Amino acid sequence: YSKLKPFPEHFLWGASTSAYQVEGAVNEDGKGKSIIDMYEHPADVADFAVASDHYHRYKEDIRLFAELGMKAYRFSVAWTRILPQGTGEVNEKGLTFYRNVIAECRKYGIEPVVTMYHFDLPYALEEKGGWLNRATIDAFVEYAEILFENFGSNVHYWLTINEQNTMILHPGAIGLPKGGKLPEKKDMYQQNHHMMLAQARVMKLFHKMIPEGKIGPALNLTAMYPATCAPEDAIAAHNWEVLRCWNFADVPTKGWYHPLAWSYMEDRGIAPEVLEGDREILKDAAPDFLAMNYYSTATIAASKGDASDVAARAGDQQIMLGEQGVYRPAENPYVGKTEYGWVVDPVGFRYTLRKAYERYHLPILITENGIGAPDVLEADGSIHDDYRINFIKEHLQQMRLAITDGVEMLGYCPWAAIDVVSTHQGYRKRYGFIYVDREEFDLKELKRYPKDSYYWYQQVIRENGSSL
Numbered sequence: 001y002s003k004l005k006p007f008p009e010h011f012l013w014g015a016s017t018s019a020y021q022v023e024g025a026v027n028e029d030g031k032g033k034s035i036i037d038m039y040e041h042p043a044d045v046a047d048f049a050v051a052s053d054h055y056h057r058y059k060e061d062i063r064l065f066a067e068l069g070m071k072a073y074r075f076s077v078a079w080t081r082i083l084p085q086g087t088g089e090v091n092e093k094g095l096t097f098y099r100n101v102i103a104e105c106r107k108y109g110i111e112p113v114v115t116m117y118h119f120d121l122p123y124a125l126e127e128k129g130g131w132l133n134r135a136t137i138d139a140f141v142e143y144a145e146i147l148f149e150n151f152g153s154n155v156h157y158w159l160t161i162n163e164q165n166t167m168i169l170h171p172g173a174i175g176l177p178k179g180g181k182l183p184e185k186k187d188m189y190q191q192n193h194h195m196m197l198a199q200a201r202v203m204k205l206f207h208k209m210i211p212e213g214k215i216g217p218a219l220n221l222t223a224m225y226p227a228t229c230a231p232e233d234a235i236a237a238h239n240w241e242v243l244r245c246w247n248f249a250d251v252p253t254k255g256w257y258h259p260l261a262w263s264y265m266e267d268r269g270i271a272p273e274v275l276e277g278d279r280e281i282l283k284d285a286a287p288d289f290l291a292m293n294y295y296s297t298a299t300i301a302a303s304k305g306d307a308s309d310v311a312a313r314a315g316d317q318q319i320m321l322g323e324q325g326v327y328r329p330a331e332n333p334y335v336g337k338t339e340y341g342w343v344v345d346p347v348g349f350r351y352t353l354r355k356a357y358e359r360y361h362l363p364i365l366i367t368e369n370g371i372g373a374p375d376v377l378e379a380d381g382s383i384h385d386d387y388r389i390n391f392i393k394e395h396l397q398q399m400r401l402a403i404t405d406g407v408e409m410l411g412y413c414p415w416a417a418i419d420v421v422s423t424h425q426g427y428r429k430r431y432g433f434i435y436v437d438r439e440e441f442d443l444k445e446l447k448r449y450p451k452d453s454y455y456w457y458q459q460v461i462r463e464n465g466s467s468l
């Protein structure tokens with residue numbers, strides 16, 4: 001291009017967290033247990049009991065977010081703070097906490113972007129079958145109605161479910177019940193169907209209750225490359241892309257499953273049971289935008305047809321496991337990797353944005369993007385995370401190119417606003433713009449320190465990204 005388009009005028013420069021990873025206070029003020037509280041946790045990494053203690057320090061944190069210049073703060077509501085049993089009795093103290101968080105954001109002109117459900121299903125619902133039980137659909141709608149009633153007038157941007165594709169395809173990524181097994185494939189797709197129905201009903205309800213607001217799903221979307229230009233690799237890569245990404249975005253936006261994914265499920269006898277009326281529910285709802293979590297890309301080769309497909313791993317990422325007879329992950333010599341083995345591919349970000357926009361023609365809000373690293377707190381209180389600055393800078397440059405390509409972008413909320421507990425790699429793997437002084441097990445004083453990336457991002461926001 002001879003000239004790059006600017007970032008839009010009211011671009012939502014922000015950052016993200018999720019309830020169970022940042023709040024702590026897991027047994028306070030009437031909160032019920034979620035699956036996260038009950039799942040077995042590896043002994044060598046931090047659990048979520050105290051996390052970053054945001055529950056008690058949200059005022060200080062949001063003040064720091066305001067000083068950073070954040071225009072949006074994406075956080076999630078813990079379902080179990082509002083409905084400790086997942087349904088039924090409402091916990092007023094839970095409502096008060098999020099009312100306060102939202103008010104604190106508004107005080108500084110920060111737009112709250114609220115995820116309704118970020119991995120932490122109420123354990124009481126899980127005990128009754130979780131997402132395999134259709135009653136969980138009603139519970140989610142009940143919960144949504146309470147959220148919309150209480151916060152609908154102060155929150156314009158809502159996210160239904162965080163990374164449904166991760167939860168369904170890689171349930172182990174967020175932990176397993178004690179002694180638990182991974183669900184069978186058929187059950188996974190049945191759970192998926194129920195989540196899709198729940199999401200559709202909630203989007204419809206939202207548009208009725210808050211016509212001026214905006215709602216959408218938050219999926220982990222990732223472009224892929226065929227390992228070579230062999231046509232078989234291209235077919236395998238397409239299989240991966242559809243099963244891993246588009247099948248999950250097609251249902252909320254187009255009202256039904258991707259035809260290739262449906263054929264795959266039918267052929268294996270793992271298609272969900274669809275009851276009368278389900279199709280209408282899915283057809284009848286639509287999101288206003290697409291939220292997208294982007295970390296890395298995949299490289300996919302043709303299946304070898306045997307169990308070695310599953311064993312083949314590229315990097316350390318859960319999402320890169322192969323599937324026998326369908327595809328196998330391959331290494332990509334053209335991209336970098338983080339210390340944790342995650343592929344770093346800023347150009348792949350532009351590629352993913354183009355593809356997602358081309359398919360859905362919906363404005364895109366980035367709700368996660370970032371690099372996990374063991375940051376070091378220096379004696380003078382500084383944290384020199386130049387790798388994070390580089391990572392975010394390169395991704396923003398590619399996003400600007402995507403905007404110039406014609407992709408409609410609403411905002412950028414990278415992971416994370418402040419250090420949080422990683423999903424399964426503890427506290428050492430940090431993502432925030434703000435350092436929280438605690439170790440894996442030694443909680444210290446949980447003091448906050450802005451990292452170098454904080455000051456850098458502050459400048460980017462001040463200039464609306466013009467010097468990127």
Ligand code: BG6
Nearest residue numbers: 018162163372421422423424425
């Ligand atoms: C996303 C999740 O998949 O990745 C976040 O929505 C998570 O909850 C983030 O923290 C980074 O993953 P991890 O495993 O490094 O914490």
